[in-house]
Amino acid sequence: MTAPNQALRADAARNVDAILTAAAEVFGELGADAPLDEIPRRAGVGRATMHRRFPTREHLFAAILRSQVDTLVDAAEARTGAEDPWGALLEWIGAYEEIGAPYRGMSARLSAALLEQASPVGELCAPMRTAFDVLFRRAQDLARVRRDISSADVLAIISALPRDPETGRARTAHLTVVLDGLRRPAPESARSLTE
Structure with a gap:
């Protein structure tokens, strides 16, 4: 009984x-x-x-997104020792793009939560932000990623990009511009410096 x-x-x-x-x-x-x-x-x-x-609505969002956020934490940790830090960063950002895709308007909510941090979604995302920060700093050290932007800023910018109505993901052209903008230019060659 x-x-x-x-x-x-x-x-x-x-x-x-x-x-x-x-x-x-x-x-x-x-x-x-x-x-x-x-x-x-x-x-x-x-x-x-x-x-x-x-x-609140935010509590529902946090509960719905929990398993995806946990997966992203694991994905970032698994890539921190990758031989290609830039490729690892791009792979992780591709996975991050999926988190709000099924829910129209969720990516904008994520963008705000990543910067506020005090909301239920912001608290849920704290371990993910930390894990991504390690990955991002490694790319800054080894893959010429610019140093005048934080990992949290990158996530907020990507989340705020216009979404494709079919897939819910950031429009490819917009995401490409953001990702291209993360790279520092390669050092000029010794020849160009002496000319």
Whole structure:
């Protein structure tokens, strides 16, 4: 026989799963500014049930994005010793581009959260920012990445780029301009210096 507390915990866990599934669907269909009332309706729970666990839209975003952020932390850590630091940086940024892609308007929210840091999404992203910073600094040291910009600035800029309506990713031309702008020019040759 199941104890009453166990049954309550199982019900609560099912409610959380239903809310997050519904939230991912709603934000995927209607974007990050979707009406929140649609989420408990689809989840089959009351509004109060959702708000007890997820008091704000930001709390829902953080819960939905958690596994992707954890994957990005692991991806950054796995690339810190790569022989090609620039290639490692580009690979990681490509993976980062996927985080908000399914939800229209989410990338702009990420951009703000990365700079604010005090919101639920900002707190969620703190380990990711730290792991990316290590990768970014290594690229600055070994791959001629400019030093007058921080890793957090790079993430915020990429997140704020206009999105392709089909894929949700930054438009290729815009992302290319940003990435090209990260590289310091190669040192002039000794010949050009003496001319």
